[in-house]
């Protein structure tokens with residue numbers, strides 16, 4: 001019953017003419033990208049800091065610096081931000097980004113013609129630890145309706161929704177809460193809750209944001225970690241009504257067998273994952289994306305053109321997003337920066353016909 005009612009709900013309200021929302025416009029754009037066979041490039045936190053720099057006086061700053069722009073001459077089309085910390089009304093997120101700056105950057109990026117995506121690494125509501133605190137497998141249960149932390153968690157949702165609301169309905173946001181849900185490194189991960197509890201958590205979040213708060217600008221991304229196969233991928237899927245785009249988070253890790261083997265393995269894994277994601281995207285009538293990827297520190301100076309690009313080029317993904325360039329950890333970067341030895345390969349990647357950036 002509930003699902004039918006939700007499926008019938010659309011962006012039109014009341015009996016009047018359907019209102020075109022920013023989400024509707026985003027949907028059209030994403031489909032146009034895919035239909036034109038082009039993949040947008042995205043980078044996490046790109047406007048708010050980069051390798052060895054960060055925005056200081058954010059109210060005065062024009063926010064025109066970007067590690068990606070420094071190398072490719074253009075901003076990424078997708079800009080990722082993380083809400084971790086909003087749940088406790090912190091002034092900065094878990095990586096030191098003031099929420100005021102995040103709001104300004106999201107609004108500005110949208111004004112420039114770009115697309116914004118939000119992830120969320122909230123603290124552990126039961127233990128008080130961080131998102132990676134997996135000391136209890138009772139956390140999800142405790143925050144669902146009837147649980148001992150349900151009221152507190154609802155306050156967390158309220159704070160996150162307040163922040164999104166403050167950005168404004170005209171900025172569409174690809175929102176991907178409860179990501180990497182098959183691994184067991186976050187408190188909402190595979191061994192930390194049942195599939196049913198996970199699905200309830202996702203749907204509870206969706207219902208609160210979309211229905212109770214009436215946020216019309218969220219484009220919901222389901223983004224498990226990869227390397228799992230289609231059955232595992234779908235095992236915690238909350239349902240077609242709650243998801244707009246199928247994502248997957250997969251990184252390259254260098255093991256004892258070295259960089260070359262890691263690169264070969266990575267490209268192969270990405271292709272396998274995007275193959276089953278393609279089938280699922282047809283079956284469920286959803287777009288798909290590589291919601292997070294990268295190789296930390298990019299020791300392979302041909303990674304972009306020889307590992308990432310060959311792995312994604314034959315698939316209809318709307319975008320690929322590489323993770324952040326930390327301002328305070330010199331080796332923790334997933335995008336190039338000016339002066340980085342491997343930057344020319346990124347420049348070559350940025351000039352490929354089917355990869356695109358933000359042209360202002």
Ligand code: BMA
Pocket residue numbers: 082094095121323324
């Ligand atoms: C991780 C790392 C952390 C960071 C977190 C949330 O992958 O980059 O340093 O705090 O993402 O952005």
